[in-house]
Amino acid sequence: MLEVRGLAAGYGEIRVLDGVDIDVAEGEIVAVLGSNGVGKSTLNNNLSGLYRPFGGTVRFCGADITGADPVRIVEMGLVQVPEGRRVFPNLSVRENLLLGSYRRGRANRARNLERVTATFPRLKERFGQMAATLSGGEQQMLAIGRGMMSEPRLLILDEPSLGLSPMLVDEMFALIRELNGQGLSILLIEQNAVQSLEAAHRGYIIEHGAVAMSGKAADLAANPDLRARYLGL
Amino acid sequence: MDATILGAAVINGLLLGGSYALVAVGLTLIYGVLHIINFAHGSMLMLAMYGVYFLLVKAQVDPYAAIPLMVVVMYAAGYGMYRALIGRFSHGKDENILLITLGLSIVLENIALFFFTGDSRNITVSYSDRMIELGPSLVPLPKLVSFGASLLLCAALAWFIARTDTGRAIRAVAKERHGARLVGIDVEKILAVSYGIGIACLGAAACLLVPMFYVAPTVGHLFVIVAFTIVVLGGMGSFLGALVGALLIGLTESLSGLFLGEALGQIGISLIFILILLFRPTGLFGGGR
Numbered sequence A: 001m002l003e004v005r006g007l008a009a010g011y012g013e014i015r016v017l018d019g020v021d022i023d024v025a026e027g028e029i030v031a032v033l034g035s036n037g038v039g040k041s042t043l044n045n046n047l048s049g050l051y052r053p054f055g056g057t058v059r060f061c062g063a064d065i066t067g068a069d070p071v072r073i074v075e076m077g078l079v080q081v082p083e084g085r086r087v088f089p090n091l092s093v094r095e096n097l098l099l100g101s102y103r104r105g106r107a108n109r110a111r112n113l114e115r116v117t118a119t120f121p122r123l124k125e126r127f128g129q130m131a132a133t134l135s136g137g138e139q140q141m142l143a144i145g146r147g148m149m150s151e152p153r154l155l156i157l158d159e160p161s162l163g164l165s166p167m168l169v170d171e172m173f174a175l176i177r178e179l180n181g182q183g184l185s186i187l188l189i190e191q192n193a194v195q196s197l198e199a200a201h202r203g204y205i206i207e208h209g210a211v212a213m214s215g216k217a218a219d220l221a222a223n224p225d226l227r228a229r230y231l232g233l
Numbered sequence B: 001m002d003a004t005i006l007g008a009a010v011i012n013g014l015l016l017g018g019s020y021a022l023v024a025v026g027l028t029l030i031y032g033v034l035h036i037i038n039f040a041h042g043s044m045l046m047l048a049m050y051g052v053y054f055l056l057v058k059a060q061v062d063p064y065a066a067i068p069l070m071v072v073v074m075y076a077a078g079y080g081m082y083r084a085l086i087g088r089f090s091h092g093k094d095e096n097i098l099l100i101t102l103g104l105s106i107v108l109e110n111i112a113l114f115f116f117t118g119d120s121r122n123i124t125v126s127y128s129d130r131m132i133e134l135g136p137s138l139v140p141l142p143k144l145v146s147f148g149a150s151l152l153l154c155a156a157l158a159w160f161i162a163r164t165d166t167g168r169a170i171r172a173v174a175k176e177r178h179g180a181r182l183v184g185i186d187v188e189k190i191l192a193v194s195y196g197i198g199i200a201c202l203g204a205a206a207c208l209l210v211p212m213f214y215v216a217p218t219v220g221h222l223f224v225i226v227a228f229t230i231v232v233l234g235g236m237g238s239f240l241g242a243l244v245g246a247l248l249i250g251l252t253e254s255l256s257g258l259f260l261g262e263a264l265g266q267i268g269i270s271l272i273f274i275l276i277l278l279f280r281p282t283g284l285f286g287g288g289r
């Protein structure tokens, strides 16, 4: 459903990505790994239309969305849960969730709100609380819940386990599997290579602005080279 | 001091504050969302007041009946100004927005001077001099109407911002634009809508002011300096702060007028301004940002 071909992207004069090819098929979890500053978030933000790619093409569900604006991209169901949560600090938990369906999924707003709060009972308890006052883990749940409210066809998760305690990290990966089990396709950006390769069907390793390696998640996890460099084993 | 005179001054001050409220609320809304002082605020109010004036003089439209029309026209003007000028030429830099609104205010004022001359104009409507008994004092009807309508409109706007999706989007854009884009909010459009609403407040304010105030090309300054003080007092960007601040500033003006003499009424306002900056720069309702 997502086809990225020869994507080049960066900021001003700086080229961060140069010729990235990535595919996500319906129903897959695809992990994208790479060291800090390699351009994983840059990739996401170009897919989401926050920046205009320097070159290459992005196709989503058959449509060319290269350089499309974020409004249209969300409308089509390509939704990102960004690094750093980016919840609305001055809005209540409930309002954050409601705004998740600002552009898409509005018809089923009430039902989706039920569904999200069933997934994250903690959010329900803090419905009226300002998002700024949530703990980091709760904010991460809120960010994911907000993404779910738009009934995404493909969900991009940028480092969802960042800053979570080990127990919450386990919960997070369980949740990712669960959402995928319900039919949601997921592009998972992670530092936590071990667990993301366990959860994912396939994976890509980005180095020096391009895909250095890709394949079945299990094969990547077994690759001795990668085990040394990314898995710290 | 006679309690009746004091009571009258308090009532007068609150009523005065009510008519400042809309101007201040518009200013604080624009500040809260766009993070800039709208230097064009005064000149837009001035233009709106001329609009109300000419509607009455040329088309016999009562100022109060003109509220819906003026709100719509000023909203459209603000929205259009944002789309055509501010958004297009600011390239997302707050300093640029500031300079553009400053430039706009100079241009608008000079246009007004050219077309309308520097003369002050007054209107008379049948109810201009009607007095209403209110407790210890007699107050002019236009002042009472202005107070009531102003508070009502502020309440309606507060409801809109608190309860509608557009209102939520406005608040979301105010603090977290990146997140707003990711839920598919058209951030540029919301900025234009916010600016439009801020200017629409001036349309309503103008309708309420014209029955009791002269119109001249520089009339906006008067209100904007007061409104700015109110916004700083209430806390920049705080809606409730603007409302409470407006009433407090109205009171201050009226009471310092009573104790220091009519001509010095505004001195109290400057004093408050300096005191807030010294002791509570975030204002009454402004949290740290």
Ligand SMILES: Nc1ncnc2c1ncn2[C@@H]1O[C@H](COP(=O)(O)OP(=O)(O)OP(=O)(O)O)[C@@H](O)[C@H]1O
Pocket (backbone or CB within 6 Å): A011, A014, A016, A034, A035, A036, A037, A038, A039, A040, A041, A042, A043, A083
């Ligand atoms: N807005 C920006 N302007 C200029 N350069 C940027 C901007 N955002 C990121 N960069 C640069 O682009 C490069 C890639 O950053 P990016 O955030 O995509 O890395 P990342 O792979 O997501 O890293 P991390 O794992 O730490 O999140 C970095 O060198 C970064 O400094």
Ligand SMILES: [Mg+2]
Pocket (backbone or CB within 6 Å): A040, A041, A042, A083, A158
């Ligand atoms: Mg990143």
